[in-house]
Amino acid sequence: MLVETPQHPPEVYAQIREMAADFARDQILPHAEKIDRDESFPEDIFKQMAQLGLFGVTIPEEYGGGGVDCYAYAIVMEALARGYSSVADQCGLVELVATLIHQFGTDQQKARWLSSVTGFERKVAYCLTEAEAGSDLSSIRTTAVRQSSGWRLNGSKLWINNAPLADIGIVLARTDPEKGHRGMSVFVVDLHADGVSRGPREHKMGQRGSQVGPLFFDDVQLPGEALLGEQDRGFYMIMSVLEKGRVGIGALATGIAQAGLEAARDYAKTRKQFGRPIADFQGIQWMLAQMSMEIAAARALVQRAALLIDNGKSATEASSMAKCFASDMAVRQTAEAVQIFGGSGYIKGYEVERLYRDAKITQIYEGTNQIQRTIIARQLLK
Ligand SMILES: Cc1cc2nc3c(=O)[nH]c(=O)nc-3n(C[C@H](O)[C@H](O)[C@H](O)COP(=O)(O)OP(=O)(O)OC[C@H]3O[C@@H](n4cnc5c(N)ncnc54)[C@H](O)[C@@H]3O)c2cc1C
Missing domain, CATH: 1.20.140.10 (Butyryl-CoA Dehydrogenase, subunit A, domain 3)
Structure with a gap:
């Protein structure tokens, strides 16, 4: 088996591991049982993590990220989950959303969203799943229809992490219903906009510090710049x-x-x-x-x-x-x-x-x- 090597010297990863492990032991683990029992959202822990640079590990520092790599991200995720996996799950969610915006966003979109996402000033949601589309994402029904000035979004999403409290959502929607998965696009949606509503949060078996629920989009008007990346490549x-x-x-x-x-x-x-x-x-x-x-x-x-x-x-x-x-x-x-x-x-x-x-x-x-x-x-x- 071919063995790839890490990009940075071992001391870089050792330092990251120690910082994340110390934080998990001292600031996460002591609260895990209570968070699980109360199903509470540990906002204070997340704010401290943002200050330590534990959100957006692979995102460049100019956008508030850690400026490291996926190897370091894996180290951080394991260490945080050793404290409490709902906390690590939030780290994973931010990483996914920030990666999408960083990889596919215009300079203007990156400047607008990224630092607030990695700084945990804006809470994010990653909105793919629907009632009839779980494993088979190609059957989503949410649509975004082009208008003279932007897009009109309609549909609903299910079991979305952070749905009850997120500020922005990455939403996968159909933009060309004739073309199946080749006709889908990704939008960055302001979840406080008119037409967006949230259903009650679910009560889960585990990872009860993560808040999961549905999101509804009813004629939500999106500006043109809400489209992330190329149309129909979502x-x-x-x-x-x-x-x-x-x-x-x-x-x-x-x-x-x-x-x-x-x-x-x-x-x-x-x-x-x-x-x-x-x-x-x-x-x-x-x-x-x-x-x-x-x-x-x-x-x-x-x-x-x-x-x-x-x-x-x-x-x-x-x-x-x-x-x-x-x-x-x-x-x-x-x-x-x-x-x-x-x-x-x-x-x-x-x-x-x-x-x-x-x-x-x-x-x-x-x-x-x-x-x-x-x-x-x-x-x-x-
Ligand atoms: C706590 C929680 C958090 C979540 N967070 C998010 C989120 O933030 N954003 C988001 O978009 N979604 C989220 N989800 C949704 C999650 O991604 C889906 O539940 C998952 O993809 C499976 O879809 P499904 O539940 O519809 O199961 P289904 O797709 O209906 O599958 C049911 C069963 O059939 C099996 N199956 C399906 N197709 C095949 C196949 N082709 N071959 C063999 N077996 C198959 C599955 O493996 C499963 O065992 C979350 C779900 C939960 C419970």
């Missing part, structure tokens, strides 16, 4: 940034599993049965060893995909492998962490109970793992 634009998105979710899932391993290891060393710590039993030792191996394998797949992106290579297959393997692994290994805790692991208030719930969604969003396997198989068979 589907391809969305697909191209999803590679980075999948690296991010793979790293996030790895962070959840790492948290599970550390909690299970510490518990196994202190919990006594049959007169000795359960960590003395080979059955428990082998469970911990398996967790550690699988986490290392997931991290390696995530890093490989990130390095391919940073070196300008195709990462379609690698990013799907990273996302799919790491998220399946996180669900499997957080279940093992619960098992090592015995009955305590099933009780609210124990970290592993939350981690198990938080891990599940990583198999579903950013493209389900069935879709990732389809992408991998397509690459194999072409």
Whole structure:
């Protein structure tokens, strides 16, 4: 297997890892249980992250980003998820939106939106999914119709992260209904505009610090400059940034599993049965060893995909492998962490109970793992 190398010296990544890990340990983890219980939005944590440059890791510094690369982004996502995955998820959302605007926006659009997005002054939403269009994005029904001065947007989006509180949304809409996925475009939509409304937020199994809900667009008038990139190329634009998105979710899932391993290891060393710590039993030792191996394998797949992106290579297959393997692994290994805790692991208030719930969604969003396997198989068979 070809091994790509990182762009920066090791000390650059070590510094980023330490900063993100310290922040996760001191400022995120102590609040995770309460955020999960209350389903609250940790705005204070996000403001601190913006000050530390933890939003827009791959975006140039002139636009308020970290000016680093996807390898560093993966490091940050894993470290933040070790604290709480809903916080890492916000980091991933900002990265996706900022990447799209940076990659496809005009100078004017970048100047208008980017710094406020990476500075967390504007909260963002990434609006693809609809009631009849989840895995099959080519069947979206939201339309944007050209007018003399701009566009008229109609439709609705479902399960959109940040929908209850976002200021701007990246919206995928049909601009040429005859042309299927070749007739879709991306718009940056002011979510406070007339005609935009929000439905009630959903109550979720896990990652309860992220607020998800529907958005409705009823004859929303968009200015001409709301169109991002080339008209009718929106589907391809969305697909191209999803590679980075999948690296991010793979790293996030790895962070959840790492948290599970550390909690299970510490518990196994202190919990006594049959007169000795359960960590003395080979059955428990082998469970911990398996967790550690699988986490290392997931991290390696995530890093490989990130390095391919940073070196300008195709990462379609690698990013799907990273996302799919790491998220399946996180669900499997957080279940093992619960098992090592015995009955305590099933009780609210124990970290592993939350981690198990938080891990599940990583198999579903950013493209389900069935879709990732389809992408991998397509690459194999072409
Ligand atoms: C908490 C949460 C946050 C989300 N955040 C966002 C967001 O911010 N923005 C956004 O746009 N969307 C978001 N989503 C939506 C998410 O991306 C979709 O739920 C996901 O893509 C799957 O779509 P679906 O739920 O409609 O499932 P479906 O596509 O209906 O799939 C149902 C099942 O069928 C399987 N399946 C479908 N097609 C195939 C196939 N061809 N081969 C094999 N199996 C298949 C799927 O893998 C799945 O198991 C979020 C969802 C949740 C729950």
